[in-house]
Amino acid sequence: MSAATATAANTKLCIRTKNAVAPQNVADFNEDEAQGIEDEKADVSHANISESPAVDNVVMVDEKDTKMRPKKRLKTVNDEPEDAEMVVLEDASEQLEASSSRVEIPEPLSPPRPLPSFPLPALPDAPSKSVLALQGLDQALVDAELVDPTTTLPIPDGEDDGGTMLSERTRKRLKDLGITELFAVQTRLLPFLLPRDSTQRALYQPFDPPRDVCISAPTGSGKTLAYVLPIIETLSSRIVTRLRALVVLPTRDLVTQVRETFEAIGKGRGLQIGTATGQQSFSHEQSQLIADKSSQLKGGSSKVDILICTPGRLMDHIHGTPNFSLQHLRFLVIDEADRLLAQSYQDWLVQVLAATRPPSKLPEPISEPKTSCLPVADAVAPAFLHTLPYPVVPTFLTESRASSCQKLLFSATLTRNPGKIAALELRNPKYFVVQESRKEGVVDVAMEKFSMPSTLTEHMTVCESSQKPLIFFHLVHAHNVTNALVFTKSAESTVRLVRLFEFFEKARAKHAVAGAGQETVVRAYSSDLPASERKAILEKFKAQEIQILVCSDLISRGIDISHVSHVVSYDVPVDMRKYVHRVGRTARAGRAGDAWTLVEEQEARYFKAMLREADHLDKVKRLRVGERELEPLVPNYETALDQLKQAYAR
Numbered sequence: 001m002s003a004a005t006a007t008a009a010n011t012k013l014c015i016r017t018k019n020a021v022a023p024q025n026v027a028d029f030n031e032d033e034a035q036g037i038e039d040e041k042a043d044v045s046h047a048n049i050s051e052s053p054a055v056d057n058v059v060m061v062d063e064k065d066t067k068m069r070p071k072k073r074l075k076t077v078n079d080e081p082e083d084a085e086m087v088v089l090e091d092a093s094e095q096l097e098a099s100s101s102r103v104e105i106p107e108p109l110s111p112p113r114p115l116p117s118f119p120l121p122a123l124p125d126a127p128s129k130s131v132l133a134l135q136g137l138d139q140a141l142v143d144a145e146l147v148d149p150t151t152t153l154p155i156p157d158g159e160d161d162g163g164t165m166l167s168e169r170t171r172k173r174l175k176d177l178g179i180t181e182l183f184a185v186q187t188r189l190l191p192f193l194l195p196r197d198s199t200q201r202a203l204y205q206p207f208d209p210p211r212d213v214c215i216s217a218p219t220g221s222g223k224t225l226a227y228v229l230p231i232i233e234t235l236s237s238r239i240v241t242r243l244r245a246l247v248v249l250p251t252r253d254l255v256t257q258v259r260e261t262f263e264a265i266g267k268g269r270g271l272q273i274g275t276a277t278g279q280q281s282f283s284h285e286q287s288q289l290i291a292d293k294s295s296q297l298k299g300g301s302s303k304v305d306i307l308i309c310t311p312g313r314l315m316d317h318i319h320g321t322p323n324f325s326l327q328h329l330r331f332l333v334i335d336e337a338d339r340l341l342a343q344s345y346q347d348w349l350v351q352v353l354a355a356t357r358p359p360s361k362l363p364e365p366i367s368e369p370k371t372s373c374l375p376v377a378d379a380v381a382p383a384f385l386h387t388l389p390y391p392v393v394p395t396f397l398t399e400s401r402a403s404s405c406q407k408l409l410f411s412a413t414l415t416r417n418p419g420k421i422a423a424l425e426l427r428n429p430k431y432f433v434v435q436e437s438r439k440e441g442v443v444d445v446a447m448e449k450f451s452m453p454s455t456l457t458e459h460m461t462v463c464e465s466s467q468k469p470l471i472f473f474h475l476v477h478a479h480n481v482t483n484a485l486v487f488t489k490s491a492e493s494t495v496r497l498v499r500l501f502e503f504f505e506k507a508r509a510k511h512a513v514a515g516a517g518q519e520t521v522v523r524a525y526s527s528d529l530p531a532s533e534r535k536a537i538l539e540k541f542k543a544q545e546i547q548i549l550v551c552s553d554l555i556s557r558g559i560d561i562s563h564v565s566h567v568v569s570y571d572v573p574v575d576m577r578k579y580v581h582r583v584g585r586t587a588r589a590g591r592a593g594d595a596w597t598l599v600e601e602q603e604a605r606y607f608k609a610m611l612r613e614a615d616h617l618d619k620v621k622r623l624r625v626g627e628r629e630l631e632p633l634v635p636n637y638e639t640a641l642d643q644l645k646q647a648y649a650r
C-alpha cells in the first residue's frame with residue numbers, strides 16, 4: 001500500500017508492523033477479538049504482499065469494532081515499540097473496492113453470552129448451642145450415667161450389706177458417725193468401685209486393670225465419702241504398707257479436711273495416712289513418708305498407705321525423695337479436678353501419670369551380674385517386674401504391663417474440655433453425672449450448666465457501688481445474716497471490708513440501747529495470713545466464735561463447714577464456676593442455705609448474662625433495698641467511713 005487515505009464515513013485503522021510477529025498485546029484481547037484480528041491480519045497481509053512487499057503485517061479493523069474494544073487496547077497498541085506504525089486510511093471505501101475481491105469483511109462480534117448464574121449466597125441454619133456443645137465431646141461423657149440426686153440407700157446393720165457393698169465394720173463405723181444412708185453419688189459409685197467379685201477388688205490387677213471414673217455432682221453432695229469409703233475398704237486387705245492411694249487437692253485446707261474424713265472412716269483399720277503440703281520442712285515430710293531412705297529399693301519404700309497432698313509438694317517428693325514410688329498405686333484421686341487440671345503446677349499431671357506407668361523400655365538383658373551386690377528387688381509391683389535387671393523369660397505373665405492404678409476424678413463443675421480429658425489418659429472411663437431429671441443430662445455438662453443443691457435459695461441485689469457496704473450491713477442486721485462466708489475479690493478487699501465492718505459495729509454498739517443485741521464478730525481469711533493463723537481462724541469460725549468470715553476465693557472450693565447458713569458474694573464472681581463453688585459452701589448435705597450476691601449497677605448486665613447462659617437466672621431472686629431501709633444505718637456508716645479513712649491515713 002503506497003499511501004493512506006480515508007473518508008469520514010468509513011474510517012479504518014490499519015496497524016502495520018515491521019515484524020511478522022503479531023503485537024504482543026493482541027494476544028491479550030479476549031478470545032473472539034484475538035481470533036478476529038488474527039484472521040484479518042492474515043487476509044490483509046495476503047492482500048498486500050503483492051502490492052507492497054515491504055509491509056510485513058497489516059491489521060485492518062472496522063471503526064465500529066474498535067469502539068467495542070476497551071480503550072486500553074488502543075492505547076496499548078499506541079504504546080507498542082517504535083517499529084509499529086499506525087496509519088489511518090481516510091478513504092477506506094476505495095480501498096475496500098480495490099480489495100473487495102480478496103478481503104473478507106469480518107463478521108460482527110457475536111453478542112456476549114450471559115454468564116452462568118450461581119445461587120444467591122444464603123446463611124445456612126446455625127446449629128443450636130446444644131449441638132455445638134456436643135461437638136468433639138468425649139464419647140464416655142456422652143454415654144454418662146445420670147444419677148437422680150434424690151436417690152438414697154439406707155445402710156443396714158448386720159451381715160446383709162443392703163447393696164451398699166460395705167463391710168459390716170465400715171457400716172458400723174458410719175453409724176457411729178451418724179451416717180445412716182448413702183447419698184446419691186455414693187449409691188452409684190460404691191457398687192462400681194467395690195464389685196462383689198473379689199478379684200476386682202484386688203490391689204493389683206495387671207491383666208484386667210480397672211476402669212477410670214469421672215464424677216460430676218453438686219457441691220455438698222458427699223463426693224468425699226464416695227471415694228474415701230471404697231479406698232478404705234479396698235486397702236484394708238493389704239498386708240504390707242505401700243503407697244496405694246494418692247489424693248491430690250488444690251489447697252492445704254482441703255488436704256487437712258480430707259485427711260480428717262479418712263481418719264474418721266478408717267479408724268481401727270491400721271491404714272497409715274500421710275499428708276504433703278509443704279507446711280512442714282521437706283526433710284520432716286520425707287521422714288513421715290519414707291521408711292528407708294538409704295538404699296535404692298526397686299519397689300520403693302513407704303510409711304503410708306494413703307497420701308493426701310497438693311500437687312506442688314507432690315512434685316518435690318517425686319523428684320527429691322529417694323524410694324518415693326507410685327508404682328503400687330491402686331487409686332489416684334483428683335478432687336476438684338477442673339481446678340487442678342486448669343493449672344499446670346510444673347506439669348504435675350504428666351509426671352504423676354509417668355510415675356504410675358510401667359516403663360516400656362526393658363533394661364539391657366544381662367548374662368551375669370556385674371557386681372556381687374544386686375539392687376534390692378523389694379516387692380516390685382507386678383507391672384514393673386520387667387524393670388528388674390535379671391534375665392527375663394517371656395511368659396504370659398510378663399505379657400501385660402498395665403498399671404493397676406484407677407483414676408477417680410471429682411468435681412461439681414467437671415471440665416468438658418476434650419484436651420484436658422485426653423491429658424488424663426483415662427482407661428475406658430465411666431462417667432457419673434448427678435443431676436435433676438428435668439435437666440438435659442450430658443448436654444448440660446457439655447454446656448457447663450451445673451447442678452446446684454436443691455436446698456439452696458439465691459438472691460441478688462443491684463446497687464450503686466458506693467452503697468455496697470451499707471447494703472451489706474443492712475443484710476447482716478435486717479436479714480440476720482450470720483454464720484456467713486463473705487467472698488470478696490482480693491485479699492486486700494477482705495481486710496478493708498472487715499475493718500469497715502468493725503468500725504461500723506463499734507459505732508452501732510455505742511448508739512444502741514442497752515440489750516439491743518451483741519456485736520457481730522467478723523474476721524478476714526485470706527492467703528495473706530500465715531497458715532497457723534488461718535487454721536486458728538477456721539477453728540473459731542467452726543466453733544461459731546466468729547459469725548462472719550470475710551474471705552477471698554481461697555476457700556470457695558471444697559471447704560465443708562456444716563453450719564454455714566449464708567454465703568454473700570460481696571464482689572461478684574468472675575465466672576459461673578466460681579459462683580457455683582462459692583454458693584456451694586452453704587446448703588450442704590441436704591441442709592437449707594441462702595446465697596446473696598451484691599451486684600454493682602455496671603456489673604448487672606454481665607452478671608445476669610452469665611446466669612442466663614447457665615440457665616440459672618430464674619433461680620436467683622432479685623431483692624430491692626430502698627433508701628428508707630438504709631437511712632437508719634447511715635450515721636453509723638459515716639462514722640465508720642471516717643474512722644477507716646483515718647486508719648489508712650496513719
Ligand SMILES: Nc1ncnc2c1ncn2[C@@H]1O[C@H](COP(=O)(O)OP(=O)(O)OP(=O)(O)O)[C@@H](O)[C@H]1O
Binds near residue numbers: 220224
Ligand atoms: N451419706 C451421708 N450422710 C450424711 N452426711 C453425709 C453423707 N455423705 C456426706 N455427708 C456429709 O455431707 C457434707 C458434704 O460432703 P462433701 O464435703 O463430701 O461434699 P462434696 O460433694 O465434696 O462438696 P464440694 O463439691 O463442695 O467439695 C459433709 O459434711 C459430709 O460429712
